[in-house]
Every structure is written in structure tokens, then in C-alpha cells.
Ligand SMILES: Nc1ncnc2c1ncn2[C@@H]1O[C@H](COP(=O)(O)OP(=O)(O)O)[C@@H](O)[C@H]1O
């Protein structure tokens with residue numbers, strides 16, 4: 001057996017001991033707040049969305065570009081989002097005591113939510129969409145990007161649009177409510193699909209931070225892989 005195969009198999013074995021959880025939800029649904037909530041558990045590796053990377057790709061703010069000229073920049077942005085999510089999802093744990101890897105959104109989300117919406121809204125040309133799909137297919141077949149659980153923070157678009165505006169990210173200042181409605185529809189279709197590929201724990205995230213965190217505590221056994229067999 002070649003060294004590459006041996007290393008790949010070893011990585012799969014290490015990865016399999018990890019319970020992998022993606023925190024999913026619309027813009028402003030509370031994903032980052034949720035990730036911070038679980039930082040208190042020493043067995044959990046948390047990974048926030050790498051927005052600072054997207055804002056500085058060799059000096060270029062891809063997040064700003066994709067919102068300023070969506071048709072022009074969606075193809076490039078989705079490539080970079082895929083790369084940044086892949087690095088998180090296939091990286092080994094930071095130490096041997098880690099049993100849970102928790103991250104904000106996933107390559108599965110990019111493929112089945114944002115890229116699908118971009119195609120539907122003509123932000124992507126057909127050949128661009130196909131190129132992205134082939135990237136997703138290749139990485140899904142050749143790397144372990146599997147998920148054990150999706151925690152879906154379900155929200156109402158109007159509520160998260162108001163939170164997004166209040167949060168005040170410069171790049172998002174012109175994002176219309178209609179876009180969050182589109183992303184909401186893409187999420188609802190994806191997480192309710194029989195092909196979603198893992199369990200989905202849905203939490204009503206329209207409620208107060210305190211109420212959401214009460215649910216996160218209540219379901220922490222499941223979210224931290226309590227029933228997970230290695
Ligand atoms: N349940 C909630 N109720 C009210 N505001 C919230 C709630 N969860 C998060 N927020 C606030 O809304 C904004 C978006 O939260 P954040 O965790 O950054 O969401 P995301 O990472 O999904 O974009 C932040 O200003 C945050 O303080």
C-alpha cells in the first residue's frame with residue numbers, strides 16, 4: 001500500500017473518531033453566537049466562518065466584491081468559500097482529547113444552498129455552475145467531508161434581516177430582505193431533503209438568545225455526539 005493511501009486511511013480513521021457538527025442557518029440567525037456557546041467544552045474544536053479570510057484574499061475583499069457585483073464575483077467567491085470550508089472540514093483535531101469538531105456552515109451548505117440559489121438567480125452562468133459541481137463531487141468522493149449532525153437555526157427572514165442590519169457589517173449594508181428570503185428557501189429545501197446525509201436538529205432561532213441557548217443546553221448531549229459510536 002502506498003504512503004498516500006496509508007496516510008489517507010489513517011486520516012479517515014482519525015476523522016471517524018470525531019463527531020462532526022455543522023451549525024447552519026440564514027445570515028444573522030445566530031450561528032457565531034451558537035459556536036461561542038460551545039467554546040466552554042474542552043472536547044470541542046470550534047471553527048467560526050472564516051470571514052476575515054474572505055475579506056482579505058491577497059488584499060482583495062471578496063465578500064465586499066460579491067455583494068457589490070454579484071454576477072461578476074459569485075463564481076470566484078464560491079471557489080474561495082469552498083476552499084476555506086474544505087480546509088476546516090478535513091483538518092485534524094487540534095489535540096488528541098478533541099471528540100467533537102463544530103463549524104459554522106459546510107461545503108454541503110455551499111453546494112446545496114448558496115450555489116443552488118446563485119444558479120436560480122442567474123448569479124452563475126451554466127458552465128460556472130457545472131465547474132463548481134465538479135469540484136464538489138471530486139472533494140466529496142476523495143476526502144472525508146461527512147457530517148454527523150446539522151444544527152439548523154431556523155429563522156424568519158425579516159427577523160434575521162433586521163439583526164443583520166443592526167449588526168452593521170459594511171459589506172451587507174445593501175443586502176435586500178429578498179435575498180435572505182431566497183437563502184431561507186434554499187435552506188428549507190436542503191435540510192428537509194431525504195438526501196441531506198445526516199441528522200438535522202432544528203432549533204427555533206427567532207426567539208431570544210437566552211431561549212435559544214436553553215435549547216442548546218437541553219440538546220447538548222446530542223450536539224456533542226452523545227450517541228455517537230466511533
Ligand atoms: N436569538 C437571537 N436574538 C436576537 N439577536 C440575536 C440572536 N442571536 C444572535 N443575535 C444577534 O444577531 C446578530 C447576528 O448573530 P450572529 O451570531 O453573528 O449570527 P450569524 O453568525 O448566523 O450571522 C448579532 O448581532 C447577534 O448578537
Ligand SMILES: Nc1nc2c(ncn2[C@H]2C[C@H](O)[C@@H](COP(=O)(O)O)O2)c(=O)[nH]1
Nearest residue numbers: 026027028031049066078081110114172
Ligand atoms: N454568496 C455566498 N455568500 C456566503 C456564503 N457563505 C457565507 N456567505 C456570506 C453570507 C454573509 O454575508 C456572510 C456570512 O455571514 P453570516 O452572518 O451568515 O455568518 O458570508 C456562500 O457560500 N455564498
